[in-house]
Amino acid sequence: MAQDRLVAATEAGLRGAPSLCVTAGDFRFGIPARIIEATIPARPVLPSPVEDGLWLARVEYDGARIPVVDTLALLGLGCFAPAREMACVLLRMGDGRRVALRIDAVLDMIRIAPGEVARMQGFQFGQDGLIGAMLPSSEPVLLLDTDVLAAHPELQRLAGLEERAQGFGQKDHLLPNADRKSHGGGEPHLIFMLGDGYHAVPLRQVTEIMSHEACSLIGLERCFGPYQAIPVLDLAAHLRLAPCTVPAFLLLVSDGVRTVGFPLQGLCAVERLTAKPVGKTGSAMGSVVLTNEGRTCSVLDLAGLIPSDI
Numbered sequence: 372m373a374q375d376r377l378v379a380a381t382e383a384g385l386r387g388a389p390s391l392c393v394t395a396g397d398f399r400f401g402i403p404a405r406i407i408e409a410t411i412p413a414r415p416v417l418p419s420p421v422e423d424g425l426w427l428a429r430v431e432y433d434g435a436r437i438p439v440v441d442t443l444a445l446l447g448l449g450c451f452a453p454a455r456e457m458a459c460v461l462l463r464m465g466d467g468r469r470v471a472l473r474i475d476a477v478l479d480m481i482r483i484a485p486g487e488v489a490r491m492q493g494f495q496f497g498q499d500g501l502i503g504a505m506l507p508s509s510e511p512v513l514l515l516d517t518d519v520l521a522a523h524p525e526l527q528r529l530a531g532l533e534e535r536a537q538g539f540g541q542k543d544h545l546l547p548n549a550d551r552k553s554h555g556g557g558e559p560h561l562i563f564m565l566g567d568g569y570h571a572v573p574l575r576q577v578t579e580i581m582s583h584e585a586c587s588l589i590g591l592e593r594c595f596g597p598y599q600a601i602p603v604l605d606l607a608a609h610l611r612l613a614p615c616t617v618p619a620f621l622l623l624v625s626d627g628v629r630t631v632g633f634p635l636q637g638l639c640a641v642e643r644l645t646a647k648p649v650g651k652t653g654s655a656m657g658s659v660v661l662t663n664e665g666r667t668c669s670v671l672d673l674a675g676l677i678p679s680d681i
Contacts, residue, residue, distance in 0.1 A: 388403060388404065388405065388482070388483075389403075389404040389480055389481065389482050390402060390403050390404060390480070390481055390482075390483060390514065391404055391407055391410070391460065391477060391479075391480055391481075392477075392478040392479045392480070392481050392512055393460060393474040393475075393476065393477050393478060394474065394475045394476050394478060395442045395443055395451075395472075395473065395474045395475055396443050396448065396449060396451070396475070398443075398448060398513060399478070399510055399511065399512045399513065400442070400474075400512065400513050400514075400515060401481065401483065401506065401512045401513065401514040401515065402460055402462075402472070402515050402520075403515065403517040403520075404480065405517060406462050406463065406517050406520055406521060407460055407461065407462060407463075408461045408462065408463040408469060409432070409460075409461045410458075410459070410460050410461070410477055411430060411432060411458060411459040411460075411461060411471065412458055413456045413457060413458040414430070414456060414457070414458075415455055415456050416428035416429060416430050416439060416454075416455065416456065416457050417429040417430075417431070417436060417567065417568070418566075418567060418568060418612075419438070419439075420568055420569075420570070420659055420667050420668060420669035421649055421657060421658070421659055421669045422657070423649055424441070424444055424450075425440050425441055425444055425445055425525055425529065426438050426439070426440065426441075426529055426649070427439045427440065427441050427451065427453075427457070427473055428457060429534075429667070430457065430459055430471050432461060432471075434535065435469070435533055435534065435535060436533070436534045436535075436667070437461065437469050437470065437471050437533050438470055438471065438529040438530070438532055438533065439457055439459055439471045439472075439473050440470060440471065440472050440473065440525075440526065440529060441473060442472045442473050442474060445472070445501070445523075445525065445526075446501055446502060446513075451473055457473050458473070458474050458475065458476065458477075459471035459472060459473055459474065460472045460474055460477075462520065462526070462530075464521055464526065464527060464530045465521045465522070466530075468527075468530035468531055468533055469530055469533055470526050470529050470530040470533075481506075481512075483506055483514070487506060488504040488505065488506055488514060489504060489505045489506075489507050490503070490504050499519065499523060500516065500519050501515055501516060501519050501520060501523065502514065502515060502516070503515065503516035503519065504516075528649065529649075532649070532659065532661070532667050534661065534665045534666055534667045535664070535665035535666075557643050557644045557645030557646070557660075558573055558574070558575075558643065558644070558645070558646070559573070559574040559575075559641055559642070559643050559644075560572065560573055560574060560641070560642055560643075560644050560646075560660060560668075560670065561573075561574050561577055561580075561622075561638070561640075561641055562638075562639040562640045562641070562642060562662060562666075562668055563620075563622070563635045563636075563637065563638050563639060564635065564636045564637040564638075564639065565606060565607055565610075565612060565615060565635055565636055566607055566610070566612030566613040566614075566615070566636075567612070567613055568612070568668075568669070569639065569662075569666050569668045570668055570669050570670075570671050571644070571646075571660050571662075571668040571669070571670045571671065572622070572624070572670070572671050572672075572673050573670070574641060576624050576625065576626075576672075576673055576674045577622065577623070577624060578623040578624060578625045578630055579623040580620055580621075580622055580623070580638065581620065581621045581623065581632075582619070582620060582621075583618045583619055583620055583621050583634060601623065601630055601631060601632050602631045602632070602681050603621070603631065603632040603633070603634065604631050604632070604633055604676065604677075605634070606633040606634070606635075606671075606673070606676075607634075609676060610671075615634050615635065615636055617636070618634030618635060618636060619635065619636060619637055620634070620635045620636075620637070620638060621633070621634055621635070622634075622635050622673075624673040624674055624677070625674065626674040626675075626677050627674075629677050629681055631676075631677050631681070633673060640662070640663075642660075642662055642663055644660040644661070644662065645660065646658040646659065646660050646670045647659055647660070657670075657672075658670045
């Protein structure tokens with residue numbers, strides 16, 4: 372039996388380490404099995420809290436919300452179309468944090484012997500050296516490099532934003548150590564609900580919070596006389612979120628000269644937090660905070676949304 376086990380181990384070594392063969396767009400990829408924690412069938416996902424070229428959505432798995440990355444954009448091979456349901460491959464990074472790669476389907480688990488692959492010699496296909504080799508066939512399989520995946524700065528950045536899916540004080544180990552230490556520091560932010568997600572605004576921009584029932588909405592032609600008329604902007608429409616059909620509050624924000632109101636569904640808390648830039652530069656949703664509950668919230672520059680002509 373000892374000899375048979377040795378022979379089996381030798382044969383397995385000659386066949387190479389296992390890789391998961393998946394499809395994404397028009398391509399087939401081989402993802403090393405040793406970095407994969409799980410595959411997630413197509414299911415509804417939550418939207419990304421920021422406008423980011425890689426961060427597509429968040430998928431709920433094992434009591435956590437895990438960022439979903441656009442695999443094609445990561446590899447420099449295009450991008451996925453927006454969708455409300457996604458299939459994913461869940462990767463475990465070197466420090467235990469997790470990030471998901473969006474795929475279309477899982478095809479097979481394959482073992483590839485070193486002599487079967489064609490190395491990328493003299494040129495680079497894709498971005499950042501993530502594609503290390505190719506398995507030649509009628510439908511070639513692009514093989515991702517395990518070490519480059521695990522060390523990729525963008526994947527590490529997004530893996531650090533894994534959050535608890537439910538409850539207070541549960542699964543605190545999902546928060547990175549740096550974020551646990553930052554709670555209680557930083558700048559005060561107002562956390563509020565809008566659409567399907569949670570958002571934050573620096574408290575220094577907030578002038579007042581009013582009950583929506585205490586306000587009277589009037590047409591622009593009546594903005595005169597003894598009234599204190601304040602323009603109301605549809606924040607949900609501006610951010611392309613689900614409409615706020617039954618607002619409960621009106622958040623008044625000032626840029627130092629002008630004041631506008633934003634209808635909100637609900638208020639959550641005021642917390643002192645440190646914002647992290649992750650989205651597009653100059654975007655209204657260009658950074659996030661991790662709250663004491665472990666939620667990932669986009670930080671909105673509401674003062675920057677006030678039109679200059681009002």
